[in-house]
Amino acid sequence: MEIVIKLSQFLLSLSILIILHELGHFIPAKLFKTRVEKFYLFFDVKYSLIKKKIGETEYGIGWLPLGGYVKIAGMIDESMDKEQMQGEAQPWEFRSKPAWQRLIIMLGGVTVNFILAFVIYIGMAYAYGDFYIKNEDLKDGIWVTNPVVESAGIVTGDKIISIDGQKVQRFVPSVSLDILMSKQLIVERKGRNIEIDLPVNFIGKILDENKKNVITLRMPFVIGKVDAASANSELKAKDILVSLNGTKIKYFDEAQMQLEVLKNKKVSAVVIRDNVETPISVQVDKDGKLGVTLGGLQEESLERLGYYKFSKEQYGFLESFPIGIDRGVTQLGNYWKQLKAIFNPSTGAYKGVGGFAAIYNVFPDTWSWETFWNITALLSIMLGVMNLLPIPALDGGHVMFLLYEMITGKTPSDKFMEKAQLFGFVLLISLLLFANGNDIYKAIVGK
Incomplete structure (x- = not known):
């Protein structure tokens, strides 16, 4: 399906x-009285799936x-x-x-x-408005899981201040693409602004690593499923880990760091279960894992638990025109940047060029208008x-x-x-x- x-x-x-x-x-062509002999959706090499001649024009669908x-x-x-x-x-x-x-x-x-x-x-x-997080509300910065991004100098906890001199006002998914196509960033780290020059072949390295995420939001440690072979039967799906061995945990990346130093140990933990903090004990295996599959939270839950404040803007019919036009101009500029990068071998962007399979894979497997x-x-x-x-x-x-x-x-x-x-x-x-x-x-x- x-x-x-x-x-x-x-x-x-x-x-x-x-x-x-x-x-x-x-x-x-018709307005200038020029004859159009064929109008085809898809190519009719050797034969057509459907064709019908109306007037001087043959209309059809190729195979x-x-x-x-x-x-x-x-x-x-x-x-x-x-x-x-x-x-x-x-x-x-x-x-x-x-x-x-x-x-x-x-x-x-x-x-x-x-x-x-x-x-x-x-x-x-007009139909959907805008859904975003104000950059100023991103108090604890971003999450970096891509080693190429880390080697370029961007680390978890950084707050992106500007991209190529343009101040970041909103944190939205397109910020990752903006970073990918940029030359210089300014990030805030521990109260200091740091300038980061990205390498020319940054895009090529990202493509070689084959990790889609450049940066993303820091997320809580939510249990999606407890593995059958896990020693942690006390854990349940939808638990949110908030403490480990007496150390408070807010984000998954913080839990990862703690688990690394707690390998092969049984330690105390606290999870939020049904909106109540519940103390349990967990066994950390030799790889620093708990034997669980990660889950996620909806935006409402993230906001209720105090992780993020989401902003939603709706536009009237006339208001939608300048918003939509600005969005179109931005996308046009972004694609032109991508095209220039592709034709510049030193960027390595040509590695990301795809055909019909790539276009097909852009579409999700659930229907969303x-x-x-x-x-x-x-x-x-x-x-x-x-x-x-x-x-x-x-x-x-x-x-x-x-x-x-x-x-x-x-x-x-x-x-x-x-x-x-x-x-x-x-x-x-x-x-x-x-x-x-x-x-x-x-x-x-x-x-």
Whole structure:
């Protein structure tokens, strides 16, 4: 069932993005009286799952879910229809239209992608608001479980003050991504501000370590389940460990440090059970473990027990517009930073490039509309930016040649465009093989 839920979200998101992107080309083409011969969701290599011709356009669904396309008459595109280009230019063909109209047609897809992302972020601001912890309320700092982060100089208990000169106002999950893409942090440690310069290959090291968390909230030691082989039968699920061998324990990381020095000992402990402090004794094994599986607490419980104060903001319809637009601009900037890091070999960010399996795995195995729309908005930005790259066979490649034509007054020959399209197609296939090969490699080596 979990696979079905993930796959459903993946295909639904992909379908929405592809159909709207292609509509971005289709609508201006129709407005400028340009013939559109095909409109396809997914690729119809050799055959289609569904197809129906309405007027001059064949609409269909292909069997290969690697994208979609519109085939515009009189245009050298991925169909490589050379025969059509050898005939006399017809008034309804793309090549017969003024350069400014062709430019609008080519920019239509990415324009829709960016508009879609901003509309989703505005809608999410209105529907869900914001949920966060004020950074000033993070009294005991953050939890670091990644050795790469520790080696960079960030330790448990640090409070992140600023990232690349930008003051951190709210602690939200995206703070980890901001740190990952940053060069310099200022943290507060024991009342002192410390400047930390992150190494150029910080992202690459994180990817090599294969631990997703950069930083996270410090959490209490909550018992999720007592292992069958555990010697600690006094412990029960949902117990919260608050004292160990006479030492008060607030967070799991503090318990870890105590357990390390209490190996092979039976010691006193105190747990909160049914909201009451209950004294028990526990046996620490030779590895410094209690033989339990960790559990978690909901936000309400964390707040009630005094761990964190969560803030919730709801926005009216008009208020949602600037909030959503700001969120979209931020995500656009973040993705551009990621793209630059990927094309800089010294960062090692290329190791994180993934294909369709990586996108599929981003979706959760439980259905959440908030998560679904958040991922779809981000993918829409990614699709828009990637399509704007000046690579032949992408929208950005066509735009590049159109701008050249508009500036110089010279039109690249059909022969040149055919070769450029072929080069771009080979380059895209190579990138696709690399990205999906990365997915396969990670699956084989367990990363």
